[in-house]
Amino acid sequence: MPLNRKLRYGMVGGGPGAFIGAVHRRAAELDGLAELVAGAFSTTPQKSLEQGRALHLDPSRCYPSFEAMAEGEAARAPGDRIDVVVIVTPNHVHYAAARAFIERGFHVICDKPMTTTLADAEALCRLVAEHGVIFALTHNYSGYPLVKQARAMVASGALGTLRKVVVEYTQGWLGTALETSGQKQADWRTDPARAGAGALGDIGSHAEQLARYVTGQRITRLMADVGTVIPGRRVDDDANLLLRYEHGLRGILHCSQVATGEENRINLRVYGSQGSLEWAQEEPNRLLLRPLDGPLQLLTRGSGYLSPEAQRATRLPSGHPEAFFEAFANVYGNALRTIAARVAGETPDPADLDFPTVQDGAIGVHFIETALRSGGEAGCGGHWVDAAYTPPA
Template sequence: MSRFADRSGPIRLGMVGGGQGALIGAVHRVAARLDGHYQLVAGALASTPERARASGLDLGLPDDRIYGSYSDMARREARVKDGIEAVAIVTPNHMHLPVAREFLKRGIHVICDKPLTGTLADAKKMQVAAANADALFVLTHNYTGYPLVREAKERVARGDLGDIRLVQVEYAQDWLGEVPDPGNKQADWRTDPARSGVGGATGDIGTHAFNLARFVTGLAPEALAADLQSFVPGRALDDNAHVMLRFVGGARGMLWCSQVASGSENALRLRVYGTRAGLEWRQENPNELRVTPLGGSTTVVTRASGATGSAAGRVSRLPPGHPEGFFEAFANLYAEAAQAIRAHRTGAALPEGVTYPDISDGVEGVAFVEACVRSSKRNAAWVPL
């Protein structure tokens, strides 16, 4: 039973990172408050006390709950009466491990942006810290929160596609197609090995594509062969990757991720082909799932329609025809985490259907990135996963 078992009302949430000018911090805050499950009450929102204070005041946080460092925040918020129960970590990758460990060891649940860490060594340390903590660890691979991604997973699991043969997943962007302007914070740390880790595009968006394929198909990868490029002159990390995948049981896959694909905005796409049918889902049109039986005609399944099942239904908010998108999918993960946190308070069983990416998914993702780098350095040789 959690030390927070006597709590009621919204979950008290803190945030590390995500201050002024940070995109993903704002996304997490919107997702957390969309369903009323959380209340942001504390933060260490920037790497300097001055910017942290300015960011906290912008969000209306109480003066005594704005912290200049995450370690001070973890120590002072580890109190039963009104301290935070969960913390969202939205820093660059290299800070995920030290920040999460400070909160986990105090029994504070962690909701961490992906990838888990910048290196596999750090990911394994995080896994140990999470295993030894009386706290949950949630990783925000938010694309698993879309209703029709849940629908696709349900259809694969019940055998609608037959035996899976092929998995094609891609995530194409163009925002790093040129050397970014000086002062572009989002590009600055993502292209810096010291802060991003060993992977560039593979870590930033390749892990999303890999996780999506794993989530929907349930297939376990056993080996990969990767060809990584850094097309922009002077770039230290990959900005494009072509990856072949072998899955346990014989299925084969291909993953392409790129941040230099001119004309592509946020083109995440998954196709799965089995012995009986195939399906396709695109994040830029997330309210449709295309399903085609072998030798038959394509059916377009729309969100919240009569063709969807319970997995999609429990994470849909609006009637058919009203589009739900990125914020709602992200909020679904926060809502799943809230149900898990409330169950953890009293030791109750997790409600049926609740699912979210966890520490094991995070370790898998970083292992995928390091395997891609290792393979590419060996001229795209096959390496085990």
């Protein structure tokens, strides 16, 4: 029978001043499927305790470190310990934190990119398989209803044979040396020791996953021009890639955090022999369809003609805007329902398995490393490198 309670979750990271922690908490709790009961919110024990008190948690479950949290929760009675941990730390902590909880049998929901090295990503794949836990990666843009509509239309053959995909993710917030001002987000995201990659890891990984999710195809070869525009910056802040996918699909991926004036522009265009689709994250409730022989069509979220996948991901009637938090919650909802089924000893609904997994995380890390390698080797001239990859099952 279905689980007759909310899932209990703990959070690693997401302490005072961390924007993304609050986003994850809202997304995890939007559908009433889970409640926060524990956390190691900061590497500073006092700040972790302060954050826990602000969230009205039992002080005894506000831990000074993720290691203490993993150990402490594992020692609690089965009916009291957390079911799943949410990891929202800077990138360099993801692997160690995930491993600590996986090895104790806890399910994991982790922010992207999954790790800073491919070796760690593959190690997590093997650990997840060994311990039989659920691992979800929060590529939240795949949670939008009209992204799911685009995916369903591509899979149905509505566009014919796919020819080209163009995906863009541009921001302008790092258009100056913001990291020198002490701004917290800029400080760690431009530190190679904590972030790994720069723009490629932070936003390029989202762009790669979005294109892969919608087209259903993986990159086999790529040529990258990866650079650093702001003098003195230690990570990449701009990248332009040419891509070749399976089955002859060609692609272009552009990501930049120094695109002056841009806020959070994510655009996806998919071209096929019978038509094309266009979606923009800053207007997420609209999907443009351009048939080969016919007028431009505007598809809107909440409409009855959309695919079952898009309708299932829709929360409000048409004409009522829904966006970032709801899309994030769609990823969480599917992952949490899958975890709840596992906890209850039930088989998950196949529709709930629509969330990025640990294998998606490894594919993303491989993409980042391959693009950096191509960009580093290519210089100004550029050349193609092998990008085919299959993660450990």
